[in-house]
Amino acid sequence: MVNYFELMNVPQHYQIDIAKLQQTLRQLQSKFHPDNNLADNNLDASVAEQDLSLSANTDAFLRESIAKLSALKPEQASAIINEAYNTLKNPDSRASHLLALKGISQSINQPIRDLDFLDDAMSFRIDLDDADGQSITLLSKKLTEWLNNYQLAFDEVYQKIDNSDAAEANDDALTKQAIDIIQKLQFLVKLQADVAKTTDELAKQNFDNDDDLYV
Structure with a gap:
């Protein structure tokens, strides 16, 4: 490859x-x-x-x-x-590429099993659906911090894999941990796109409302 x-x-x-x-x-x-x-x-x-x-x-x-x-x-x-x-x-595909270069494959169809993460994600989705011009800024900041935390987590796991010999690098525990983080990164990257879309929609609404003042 x-x-x-x-x-x-x-x-x-x-x-x-x-x-x-x-x-x-x-x-x-x-x-x-x-x-x-x-x-x-x-x-x-x-x-x-x-x-x-x-x-x-x-x-x-x-x-x-x-x-x-x-x-x-x-x-x-x-x-x-x-x-x-x-x-x-992109942080998710970059992580996947690093694992692929190590000969570690991952299934993109495997569901996220971390219930706490899923609960937080569901709450975020609800807040995003109800977002206005002020709250969307806070949600965007929260998501950025969330993404940064998982990027740091993957970097830590990958360094362990990278510094190990071939047998240790394919250790089930390390591999599963890395793949678990990538799945969450993939979810968060998609969520980031939704936040950006909502931000644009809210900005357009505000612009249209401002135009109405001059009609």
């Missing part, structure tokens, strides 16, 4: 520099976007290396990524770049 950390030139850790990831995305897109004349079907690895050598800001790892991508059609390279970026940008 493709190692997206290597492709995007970021360290293979859970906590990553998102700004660095975005910088790499821009650099790669400038070379391989289908609409970019610089990304030509006939561009081979040697040409890419020569072109990149002109840039003092392009390091060896990124040069290697571009050399590999240059063997693909621009559309294919662009699709892989976007998939890699989106995978690493």
